[in-house]
Amino acid sequence: MSVNKDFFRDRDTNYDFQSAGAPPSGWPAADRLPEALVPTHCCFCGVQCGMYLRVSDGRVTGVEPRDYPHNRGSLCPKGVVAYQQVDHPDRLTYPLIRRGGKGGRLERATWDEALDYVARRWREIQAAYGRDAVAVYSGSSMTNEKCYLMGKFARVALGTRHIDYNGRLCMSSAAVGYDKAFGLDRAPLPLTDIPLTECLLVVGSNVAECFPIAMNWLWRARDNGARLIVLDPRETPTARTADLWLPVRPGTDIAVLNAMLRQIVVDGLVDEAYVAERTTGWEAVRAAIEPYTPEVAERIAGVPAERIVAAARLYGRAARSLVMHARGIEHSTHGVNNVFACINLALARGQVGKPGSGTMMITGQGNGQGGRELGQKANQLPGYRHVDVPADRQYIANVWGIPEPELPYEGAAATEMVHLMAAGEIKSCLVICSNLMVSLPDNAVVQQAIARLDPLVVIDFFLSETAELADVVLPGSVWCEDEGTTTNLEGRVVKINVAADPPGEARRDREIICELARRLGRGRYFPYRSSREVWDELRLATRGGVADYYGITWEKIDAQDGVFWPCPSEDHPGSPRLFVERFAHPDGRARFFAVEYTPPAEEPGNGYPFRLTTGRVVYHYLSGNQTRRLGFLQSQAPEPWVEIHPQAAQWLGIRPDERVRVRTPRGSMELKALVAPTIRPDTLFIPFHYGHREAVNQLTIPAVDPTVKIPEYKVCAAAVERLDAPAPPAGDTAQENFTPETAPKMFPYAVGESRSRAEQEAKRF
Amino acid sequence: MAVKTLFVDPSRCIGCRACEAACRECDSHKGESMVMVDFVDRGWSVATQPTVCMHCEEPTAPCAQVCPVLAILITPDGVVQQAEPSRCIACRNCVYACPFGVPKMDLQARLMKKCNLCYDRTSQGLKPWCAQACPTQALWYGDYEEFANQRRGHPVNRTAFGTQEVRTRVYHVLGDDRPRLDVVALLDEARAEIGRPPGQREEAWVL
Numbered sequence: 001m002s003v004n005k006d007f008f009r010d011r012d013t014n015y016d017f018q019s020a021g022a023p024p025s026g027w028p029a030a031d032r033l034p035e036a037l038v039p040t041h042c043c044f045c046g047v048q049c050g051m052y053l054r055v056s057d058g059r060v061t062g063v064e065p066r067d068y069p070h071n072r073g074s075l076c077p078k079g080v081v082a083y084q085q086v087d088h089p090d091r092l093t094y095p096l097i098r099r100g101g102k103g104g105r106l107e108r109a110t111w112d113e114a115l116d117y118v119a120r121r122w123r124e125i126q127a128a129y130g131r132d133a134v135a136v137y138s139g140s141s142m143t144n145e146k147c148y149l150m151g152k153f154a155r156v157a158l159g160t161r162h163i164d165y166n167g168r169l170c171m172s173s174a175a176v177g178y179d180k181a182f183g184l185d186r187a188p189l190p191l192t193d194i195p196l197t198e199c200l201l202v203v204g205s206n207v208a209e210c211f212p213i214a215m216n217w218l219w220r221a222r223d224n225g226a227r228l229i230v231l232d233p234r235e236t237p238t239a240r241t242a243d244l245w246l247p248v249r250p251g252t253d254i255a256v257l258n259a260m261l262r263q264i265v266v267d268g269l270v271d272e273a274y275v276a277e278r279t280t281g282w283e284a285v286r287a288a289i290e291p292y293t294p295e296v297a298e299r300i301a302g303v304p305a306e307r308i309v310a311a312a313r314l315y316g317r318a319a320r321s322l323v324m325h326a327r328g329i330e331h332s333t334h335g336v337n338n339v340f341a342c343i344n345l346a347l348a349r350g351q352v353g354k355p356g357s358g359t360m361m362i363t364g365q366g367n368g369q370g371g372r373e374l375g376q377k378a379n380q381l382p383g384y385r386h387v388d389v390p391a392d393r394q395y396i397a398n399v400w401g402i403p404e405p406e407l408p409y410e411g412a413a414a415t416e417m418v419h420l421m422a423a424g425e426i427k428s429c430l431v432i433c434s435n436l437m438v439s440l441p442d443n444a445v446v447q448q449a450i451a452r453l454d455p456l457v458v459i460d461f462f463l464s465e466t467a468e469l470a471d472v473v474l475p476g477s478v479w480c481e482d483e484g485t486t487t488n489l490e491g492r493v494v495k496i497n498v499a500a501d502p503p504g505e506a507r508r509d510r511e512i513i514c515e516l517a518r519r520l521g522r523g524r525y526f527p528y529r530s531s532r533e534v535w536d537e538l539r540l541a542t543r544g545g546v547a548d549y550y551g552i553t554w555e556k557i558d559a560q561d562g563v564f565w566p567c568p569s570e571d572h573p574g575s576p577r578l579f580v581e582r583f584a585h586p587d588g589r590a591r592f593f594a595v596e597y598t599p600p601a602e603e604p605g606n607g608y609p610f611r612l613t614t615g616r617v618v619y620h621y622l623s624g625n626q627t628r629r630l631g632f633l634q635s636q637a638p639e640p641w642v643e644i645h646p647q648a649a650q651w652l653g654i655r656p657d658e659r660v661r662v663r664t665p666r667g668s669m670e671l672k673a674l675v676a677p678t679i680r681p682d683t684l685f686i687p688f689h690y691g692h693r694e695a696v697n698q699l700t701i702p703a704v705d706p707t708v709k710i711p712e713y714k715v716c717a718a719a720v721e722r723l724d725a726p727a728p729p730a731g732d733t734a735q736e737n738f739t740p741e742t743a744p745k746m747f748p749y750a751v752g753e754s755r756s757r758a759e760q761e762a763k764r765f
Numbered sequence: 766m767a768v769k770t771l772f773v774d775p776s777r778c779i780g781c782r783a784c785e786a787a788c789r790e791c792d793s794h795k796g797e798s799m800v801m802v803d804f805v806d807r808g809w810s811v812a813t814q815p816t817v818c819m820h821c822e823e824p825t826a827p828c829a830q831v832c833p834v835l836a837i838l839i840t841p842d843g844v845v846q847q848a849e850p851s852r853c854i855a856c857r858n859c860v861y862a863c864p865f866g867v868p869k870m871d872l873q874a875r876l877m878k879k880c881n882l883c884y885d886r887t888s889q890g891l892k893p894w895c896a897q898a899c900p901t902q903a904l905w906y907g908d909y910e911e912f913a914n915q916r917r918g919h920p921v922n923r924t925a926f927g928t929q930e931v932r933t934r935v936y937h938v939l940g941d942d943r944p945r946l947d948v949v950a951l952l953d954e955a956r957a958e959i960g961r962p963p964g965q966r967e968e969a970w971v972l
Contacts, residue, residue, distance in 0.1 A: 007807055015872060018785045018798035027796035062790055065897045075898045080786035208779035212900035219777050219901055223917050227946060235969075237779040237811050243946050247970040294959060302971045309955035310948070618781040632786050656808060678811050680970050 007657075007674055008638060021631020023061065024087035030054075030061045037064055038499040042079040043141070043479035044621045046363040046489035047071065047191075047213045049079050053480060053499040060086040060480065060499050069561050070191045070490065076212035078621055081630045085478050086500050090462050090629050092475035093504025102451065106473060111505065111515075114472050118457050119519035122158065125427045131408070135162035135417055135426045139433025140170070140371025141622065142509065143484025143496055144549075145534040147367065148382055148541070149513050149526075150432060151375030156400055156525045157517035161411035162426060164378040166434045166622075167371050168414035171327070172708040173335025174361040175372055180336075181343045181591050183584030184546055185384065186369065186491040187360045188352060189322075190564070190576045195220040196356025199227045199318030201311075203342055204253060204328020204714075205362055208237035209618040211489075214362065221356075227314045231256060232328060233613060234643065234685055235678040244311050247680050250613040251600035251715035252301040253329050256308055257341035258597065259297035261348055262289045263312035271350025278583070279347050281592035288594035289344075300597060302680065321351055326362040327615070331713040335705045337595040347590055353579040363489035365622070366479075370487030373547035374538065379410045382538060383545020392545075399541045400525060413709035415440070415702070422449040430457045430516075432476070432509065437465035438623035438691045441700040441711040442666050459512055464625040465691040475506035482508045483531045485557065490576070492562035493552050510534065543568070546584065599737050600715040601703030602665075604682070607732025610648070612664060612718035614688045614696050624689035640690045641672045644720060645681040649673065654722060661725070662686065664699040664718045665734050673720075684718055767908035768843075769887070771817055771896055772920055774938035778903035780804065780813030787898035791883050799847075799869070799880040800895045800904075815904055817895060818867045818880035819924075820845045820934035827931075828859035828868055828879075836877075843934050844884055848877040864926050909936070917941060 023030050034054035041048045050068025054061045060083045065073035085091075095114035096106040109117075125133050136154040140147065147165075154163035167175075178185040194200075194217035208215045215238070222228060230239040231246045231253060239245045248256055264270060265286060275282045294305035315321050323346050329338035343352075343359055352358035363369045375382035375396075382399075385392035387410050397404040412420055418440060420426045429450070440446045447469070450456055455471035458464070467473045480499040487493050502508060507515075510531060517526040528534050535554065543550035551567035552574070563574040582588035604611060619633040627633045642662050644654065654660055656675040661668055662684065671686065671694070679685055686696040701716040717734030780802055788798040805812040821827065826845045829837040836852035837859060839845050847868075848859065855875040859868045868879040883893035887906075891897070896906035905912065912920060920936040953963040 007804075015869060016801075017796075017869065017871065017878070018782075018789060019796050022796055031792060031795050065892075073892075073897055074900050074902070075783060075787065076781055076900045077783045077786040080783060080790065080898055208901070209781070212779060212781050212783065215779060215901045223915065225945065235811065237813075240811055241776055243948060245969060249970075294955075298971055304967060304969070304971055305959050306952045306955035306961065307969075309958065310951040313951065313955075314946075618779070632789070636782060674807070676808055676810070680972075682972055 007641065008636075018632065020635035021081065021084065021633070023084045024089060025059060025061060032056060032061070034061060038480070038497050039066060040480055040497045040499065041486065041494050042075065042366075043082050044078045044366055045211055046365055046368050047211050048366060048486055048488035048494050049075055049213050050494070051075060051079060053083055055499050058500060070488075070492070071213045074213055074216065077619060077633060077636075078627060081632050084630050085626055086480060087503060088462070088629060091503050091506065092461055092463060092473060093506050094475060095505070096473040098471045102454070106470070111507075114474060115515055115519055118455065118472055119516065121455055122428060122520065126158070129427055131159040132161050132411070133425065133427040134158050134160050135412075135420075135429045136160065137414060137417060137429055137431045137434055137436065138163065138165040138376045140165055140167045140365040140368045142367060142433045142479070143482065143486055143531070144367060144370040144374055144493070144538060145484040145531045146509050147371045147376050148374040148538045149510060149534055151382065152400060152525070153513050153517060154376075155408055156402060157520050157522040159406065159408060161408035162417060162420070163376055163411060164414040164417060165371060165376045166414065166439060167365065167368055167377070168709060169439055169711060170364050170368055171330050171361060172372075173330040173332070173705055173710045174325070174339050176708050177336050177339030177343065178361065181340065181593065182352070182579060184578065185373070186565070186578060187363065187489055188358055188578040189356065189360060190490040190492065191217045193356045193577070194218060194322065195224050197221050197226050197320050197322040199229070199315050199321040201229045201231070201315050201321065201323045201345070202238060203231045203257070203323060203325040204330070204338075205324055205326030206232065206234075206236040206238050206615060207324065207362065210326065210364065210616050211362055212618060227318065229311045229314055233680045233683045244307060244314060246303045246307055246311055249302040249680065250611045250683055251332060252597065253338050254334065254341045254595055254597045255292060255297040255300035256303055257345060258289045258292040258595070259294050259308050260312040260315065261285075261345050262292050263294065263309050264316040264345070264348060265289070267313065267316055269316035270348050274350030275348065278353070279590045279592055281594070282348070284594040285344050285348075285592040288596060302682070315345070316349060320354060320357040321346070321349060322357055323359045324362055325359070327364060328714060331710060332715070333601045333703050333705050333712045334598050335710045336707055337598070340593040340595045344592055344595070347592060352590060353581070355577065358579075367486040369489060369491060370485070370493070374542070378413050383542030383549070384547040385545050395544070396541060399537070402525070415704050415709045415711055418446055418449045421452055424452060427453065428455055428457070429453050430459070431466055431470075432459040435464040435466045435623035435625050437469065438625070438688070438695050438697065441697050441713060442702040443695055443697045444667060445702065459509060460625070461506065462625050462629060464623065474512050475502070475504070476509045476512060477502045477506060482510060485535065485554070487565065491564045493549065493557055493565060494562045495554055495557045601712055601737050602701050602716045603735040603737065604717045605733050605735035607728060608664065608717035608719045608734040610682060610684045610718045610720060611715050612662065612684045612686065612699060613714050614686055614700060617687045617689065620687070620689035622689070624691065628689065637687070639671065640687050640694050640696060641674045642720060643674045643676060643679050643685040645679050646675050646677055647681045649675045652721060654720070659723055660720055661723055662699060662718055662720050663728070664701070664716055666701070667698040669693060669696070669698055670723065684720055688713070767910060768934070769906060769908050770820070771882070771893065771935045772905040772907070772912050772938055773815060773817065773935065774903050774905065774916070774918055775812070775814040776918070776938070776940060777901045778802070778813045778815055779901055780811065781900060783898045783900055784815055784895035784904055787894040791886070791894045793881065793883070793885050794878065797878065799878060815895070816865065816867065817904070817935060818845060818882070819865050820882060821931055822934050823932040827862040827864060831858040831862040833858060840884070844882045846881045846884065847879045850876055853877050864924070864931060
């Protein structure tokens with residue numbers, strides 16, 4: 001056994017000062033005392049830790065701790081170095097345009113040339129092919145104001161139905177799960193409630209690496225004596241010291257969760273009074289879980305039956321228990337059902353609505369919560385209103401000052417847009433805050449699809465893998481160059497403040513959008529001179545909706561250290577804990593949904609014996625477009641690797657740290673092998689933050705959940721082999737359970753298809 | 766007043782290296798990290814552990830004892846400083862003498878460098894950057910009584926190297942003396958119900 005073994009470097013700790021990655025102005029300049037400390041929040045994950053930025057001469061020179069309720073001055077490594085993005089040498093400082101057409105180079109352009117070109121092309125395309133031929137692909141790692149603006153821009157300035165965002169790839173399944181079960185899509189309790197719990201069941205979430213700050217709340221619960229159970233195919237830093245680790249086979253979580261619930265029933269631990277008083281649908285669930293004995297679950301999920309029973313007892317006997325779940329179960333062709341299986345457990349135990357108990361989705365993106373309720377989702381208007389519900393349409397049309405019939409109906413989901421681009425129905429797309437070439441599954445297909453776009457317009461502050469393929473690149477702002485708010489994973493609305501101006505000719509995203517709207521002749525609907533004006537309109541637009549922001553003012557956010565929505569009036573303090581007395585459905589009851597185990601879209605078969613799963617490392621954020629440019633982070637995890645169990649490695653003759661090839665039916669890539677017994681022997685893991693030939697999404701399957709269209713990043717069939725392995729025999733196949741072609745489709749609708757009363761009512765959830 | 770110091774609890778460490786990133790932000794050694802996070806053995810486990818200067822109290826810090834030019838000074842409140850740049854001759858005696866492997870040699874600057882407990886911050890009542898940033902509070906800053914009130918585990922500040930015991934200002938946190946939960950009994954109970962023999966050693970998974 002070696003000591004101090006680092007996967008990427010043989011570190012000599014006598015000499016290693018971790019000095020990779022200096023702030024752009026250099027370390028000596030960073031040494032001076034700051035003129036001002038700007039209170040703000042981190043730009044990365046959904047926790048949105050409070051921080052101060054050190055500012056001197058209008059430049060951001062460093063970071064200082066800020067004692068905020070949920071991070072208490074702590075920061076993860078991404079948060080510490082986030083400030084180094086501001087003056088980063090890779091920043092885009094002027095517009096780029098591909099004058100020579102698709103084969104040409106991106107060349108420097110003036111703002112007028114770039115914006116006029118985009119506006120002219122969009123007018124031409126929409127005149128020739130209809131309004132829906134131009135799409136908007138937005139993102140959630142930006143302020144509420146910008147998310148709101150993108151939805152309005154698509155529907156008012158462009159008048160297109162096709163607007164969706166990268167949250168589709170993130171947690172759309174959890175959103176719909178909560179919406180249907182509870183009537184409201186938000187984590188029902190704040191992070192600060194976690195230490196009250198007695199048992200934590202973490203399902204498909206590597207909290208430690210993905211939400212390091214949230215991990216402290218888990219540890220605090222354990223200090224108070226809480227048990228920790230982790231469901232994960234890998235022994236992650238979260239699972240390492242857990243009381244019980246259930247190493248589930250990727251894609252089979254429902255079998256384990258249903259078996260646990262069945263065991264809770266057998267042990268008589270169901271809270272019958274709660275179930276009778278506050279829920280509906282329990283009988284169907286009780287019948288549905290009956291076949292899931294521990295032995296059946298063991299056969300499906302590969303977790304020893306006694307571990308499932310023990311987990312059910314630890315969980316079921318705790319007076320206060322909390323299920324935390326994240327992408328591990330949500331990135332699935334049955335992602336919504338996975339979420340239901342978690343909710344069923346908590347409801348049967350009568351936990352939801354009690355302090356420190358229930359279920360908690362862990363939203364991933366910085367503004368993943370706000371981004372999905374402010375009207376940039378294919379089927380939503382601000383405030384969680386539905387774009388196909390007449391009353392909702394009328395309200396928003398009034399706020400926006402347009403006639404209701406002008407408001408487009410539901411459009412394609414992000415994952416479906418790719419198919420519409422490939423089919424030529426979408427001719428042009430505006431991409432902001434997204435990096436499709438890294439983040440979408442099966443990215444060879446994605447590349448072909450976006451190559452057909454003319455023009456592909458990208459607003460970004462670094463030249464992402466997607467921007468490299470764009471016809472027009474507009475340089476935008478990083479988070480601390482504009483004011484605004486974000487909504488973190490607790491539902492807490494926090495305030496982002498300005499610490500610097502955009503460099504060079506770069507502009508604030510809001511100004512770019514308003515300018516585009518003006519050139520499309522719709523400037524009168526976008527008169528904003530500040531983010532504050534957008535915020536005030538946003539508050540009005542969400543008023544009376546499910547996600548009601550009306551009572552949240554910037555002053556109140558500062559005074560209260562964040563405000564939890566719903567907050568319907570200015571004298572309302574906000575709602576940190578939800579469902580205390582009633583659920584958000586009209587009858588006040590939560591819904592059980594009976595769920596059956598269904599296999600993932602693709603399972604190992606002849607020639608592809610492994611299950612490939614993808615995930616994150618602590619040093620990188622999403623597609624890595626930001627974090628791969630920050631020296632400290634990049635030096636810790638400079639390239640992807642494949643994690644493989646020693647038994648499997650031995651079987652295949654793979655030595656530790658050797659470069660190997662991983663193949664799936666869609667493609668292959670070469671990377672370094674990390675041989676360690678921290679993963680199931682039938683599973684491979686590759687982190688997804690990398691681009692080009694290092695993107696694991698060359699391999700992943702494009703299958704999506706039939707209802708919410710979230711891709712199945714977390715399981716597909718794969719093979720791993722040494723680089724000198726002979727070519728595989730022809731005819732190797734994975735077992736296909738269903739493909740994008742055979743899966744039920746949400747889109748395209750014939751326009752008006754979902755306008756029948758019954759369907760509109762159904763969409764209220 | 767109770768002595769505020771660092772408590773290092775590897776059981777909570779998630780290996781994120783926020784401490785290293787944060788250490789570089791300290792005004793007394795901008796851009797260079799004096800704390801190290803290491804995998805204990807990545808070929809076996811994801812376990813990681815941070816190493817900071819333990820600030821030896823008794824005997825007098827070995828690094829300071831062996832310094833031929835008396836460059837390593839100890840403040841009256843017991844914080845072992847990094848070698849005074851105007852005196853350090855880069856002889857590396859301290860690097861070899863430290864039982865915890867803490868001092869680092871900056872080959873370019875020809876200076877020894879090590880953690881000084883963020884003296885610029887801690888002398889003003891702030892936390893050192895590493896413990897301030899540490900997301901999981903595996904590095905924790907405060908006094909012994911506070912720690913005992915808030916946290917699990919058993920803090921120790923005496924380390925034996927053969928017959929030589931070293932008492933340090935900084936504490937390591939060991940696990941609880943007794944496990945809090947008898948998982949084996951719980952699993953045995955379940956095995957019995959399913960009809961499997963108890964206590965057998967098994968893999969965590971079934972293939």
